[in-house]
């Protein structure tokens with residue numbers, strides 16, 4: 001067993017001590033076949049497999065909705081801020097930090113013996129208005145932008161030093177082009193436009209400077225198959241390793257949709273193993289599986305539910321089959337607060353998480369439990 005996985009097991013087992021006091025989620029289905037799984041939820045079962053089971057947390061829901069809060073506590077050993085650690089929130093005015101919301105999440109996690117996964121240091125979305133405006137009107141030049149990026153990285157990672165176990169250091173830096181033999185191209189962001197590809201190395205080094213022990217991950221969607229993006233990450237990670245740039249893993253978001261073909265589980269596993277062959281860890285960071293529907297109100301068909309369940313199972317099985325896959329995080333656990341219906345409206349998609357709007361556990365939830373118990 002790797003040292004990393006042993007550490008995860010020990011940390012999460014300690015957390016379980018606190019869990020016995022937490023009542024099982026009221027939404028759990030109690031049919032007799034499912035009773036075979038016992039009372040253990042995802043969190044407890046994940047601990048036994050040395051795997052963090054995480055969810056993205058919506059801070060408004062956490063305050064306002066007791067069922068949401070209770071599930072967040074009882075089912076997950078890891079939490080990620082869905083929005084509140086992003087740059088637009090933490091530095092709303094230039095040079096003025098605001099970690100209030102992120103700190104709330106960290107306190108919640110500490111009370112519930114949960115680990116925190118940091119999302120994110122650098123992205124091209126949800127940047128503060130002062131920054132994007134300054135770059136576009138020329139009041140922030142290349143040199144100023146570099147020092148702004150350095151300050152942000154040191155402030156954010158420094159503030160959460162010892163409180164966050166790993167960061168998505170970069171998010172979505174490649175396009176969706178290329179193929180299994182041709183790496184994807186770099187996304188044309190303000191970072192790439194100003195600095196070429198060098199910014200990745202800078203941010204990794206600054207993050208390491210701010211926290212010598214935190215995990216440093218490069219995060220993206222559509223990087224779980226043998227495609228151009230996965231090849232681009234493999235090549236970049238290899239090059240960073242060669243240059244002794246600090247890098248601990250690849251974040252695989254796992255935003256999937258039934259609109260696309262069923263992913264080949266063997267290919268997912270092999271893609272993860274290609275990353276781990278470089279000595280990297282794997283974190284599934286944002287898993288959800290969307291269902292295309294006729295209208296936002298149309299429920300999914302039985303066939304769609306079966307297919308969604310199968311895909312959840314394939315993804316978690318791939319993680320469980322790869323020794324260095326240390327995290328399986330959902331991008332929200334309840335349809336009620338999922339980003340999907342608001343984002344995919346034409347054609348509509350939804351029903352992407354393991355719990356319904358009314359917090360009924362779907363077959364997807366049970367298959368995750370079965371996989372972890374297996």
Ligand code: G3I
Pocket residue numbers: 082083125126171253286339
């Ligand atoms: O901040 C405003 C708030 O002031 C206003 O009251 C409210 C009214 O709708 O909108 C708020 O902003 C919203 C923000 O979430 C915070 O709630 C934005 O409109 C909304 O677009 C934004 O969406 C987030 C999206 O990232 C932005 O790109 C989603 O909640 C979040 O789930 C999503 O997460 C991303 C990951 O970070 C990266 N990977 C993809 C994933 C899904 O897009």
